[in-house]
Amino acid sequence: MAGHWGNLYDDEDIPAGEAGAMQVVRDVIFAMMNTKVRPVQRVEHASAAGVVRAAFEVLPDLPAEFRHGVFREPRVYPALVRCSNAANRNQASKDTHGMAIKLFDVPGTKVLPDEKDATTQDFLLVDCPVFFIRNAPDYAVFSRKALGAFRLSQAPVIRSLPAGVGQLLQLLYLVPTYLLWHPHEAKLLMQLRKKPPRSSLDTTYYSSTPYRLGPNAVHWIARPQSINGPPPLIHFDDPDLRRRENRLRAALVSQLRQEDVAFDFCAQVQTDREAMPVEDPTVVWDKTLSPPRKVATLRIPAQEFDTPEKRQLALSLSFDPWHSLPEHQPLGGINRVRRTVYVAIADKRRELNQVPRREPDVEWLRREWDGASD
Ligand code: HEM
Structure with a gap:
């Protein structure tokens, strides 16, 4: 089955109604975008512990089945890593936590026709091995209810209360309208709400959806190498970093003042x-x-990454599983939905914020990011 996806993996199977469902999901995400505030933030994963500089070192002597795309040869790619909270602006609350990795200086034609000459490869991971919804039609059903919950939380009287109240109301709205009728999804959604880790770099992350690795399908997993936990928290004079809602940002600033961190990046082959x-x-x-x-x-x-200049630059970035070489193309219905959502929503955000809409390159990384004051 080729269709407009062209290069379908032989295990991919498009369910009836997928195209219409994607449109619903996309419309709902756009309806949730707050275009009145400046700068406009991400619709999901808006709250970040930070965006940090990294290096992605491909191992030498990998077996042939792993040597595709960026893993073809042993080499070091410069990278940025964004650690985020999925839904909650209060980083002390339960939530799903994201780790988005952008590799730079990656040669080869990319999957998205409009960005075929880009030199980046992204990997998006969260701290849970599963997603809570099976496919696009099921996600469309959830999206409609999520929009109702979102609208409730945006009522002026609710917005004047602490952020946690709106979050709780959204959950309460979803119980009779969705969760009671979808116990499988409800159970998984609860699993996705994790207690905050001691630091964003002290937990294991999973792609939870499949990707190509050459001819095979894989899940990506990033495991922290240290099992000792992050060093003790520094006491900050900055009142912003002392606020509970910025707990993961404070932990990340503190940890990266004191130590280097490393993750094992793994492929789990189907x-x-x-x-x-x-x-x-x-x-x-x-x-x-x-x-x-x-x-x-x-x-x-x-x-040191937590500067106003870098926060500004970070807002112009878009991490997207479809920023990819064909050798790592995202697979499955949930990833196909993401193709229609991420580019469009990131373009809108950057247009409203009046920042460039193109993928950055390694010159940008060295000039703008590394050059921004520490
Ligand atoms: C149909 C399902 C999904 C939809 C509609 C969706 C939607 C979104 C949206 C709108 C954003 C913000 C993009 C931007 O403004 O640049 C986002 C970010 C993100 N999503 Fe998803 N998502 C879905 C599934 C997933 C899954 C399965 C994962 C698992 C890894 C995931 C991980 C992330 C991460 C880590 C980010 C933050 C990226 C960053 O740091 O900029 N999402 N998602």
Whole structure:
């Protein structure tokens, strides 16, 4: 089945109604964008612990099945890593936590026709091995209810209350309208609400949806190398960093003043099409069926990153699973929905913020990012 996706993986299967469902999801995301504030923030994953400089070191001597795309040769890619909260602006609350990695200086034609000459490769991960919804039609059903919950939380009287109240109301709205009728999704949604880690660099992240690695399908997993936990928190004079809602930012600033951090970046290859499906990200890919194999080291050196200049630059960035080489193309229905959402919403955000809409390159990284004052 080729369709407009062209290069479909042979295990991909497009369900009836997917195109219409994608349109619903896209419309809902746009309806949730707050275009009145400046600068306009991301609709999801708006709150960030920070964007930090990193290096992605591909291991030498990888077996042939792993040597595709950026893993073809041992080399070091300069990188940026954004650590985020998915839904909650209060970083002390339960939430899903994101790690978005952007590699620079990546040669080769990219998947998105409008960005085929870009030199970046992104990997988006969260701190849970599964997503809570199976496919686009199911996501459209959830999206409609989520929009109702969102509108409720935007009522002027609710907005005047602390942010946590709106969040709680959204959940209460979803209980009778969606969660009670969808117990499988409800259970997974609760699993996705994790207690905040001690630091954003002290937890394991998963792609939770599949990607190509050459001819195979894989899940990506990033595991912190240190098992000792982050160093003790520094006491900050900055009142902003002492606020509970900025807890993960404070922890990240503190940790990266004191130490370097490294993650093992792993690929878990699909070895069983039934037990490790491509079209259902609510299924955990069993590690005993296919142990994750380390393919790279993600190094995050000690640094000062929390400056107004870098925060400004970070807002102009878009992390998108479709910023990709064909060798790592996103797979499955949830990733196909993301293709229609991320580019459009990031373009709108950057247009409203009057910042460039193109992918940055390594010159930008060295000139703008590394040149921005520490
Ligand atoms: C249909 C399902 C999904 C939709 C509609 C969706 C939507 C979005 C949107 C609108 C953004 C903000 C993009 C921007 O403004 O630049 C975002 C960011 C993000 N999403 Fe998703 N998402 C979905 C599934 C997932 C899944 C399965 C993951 C698992 C890894 C994920 C991880 C992330 C991360 C880590 C970010 C933050 C990127 C950054 O730091 O800029 N999303 N998502």
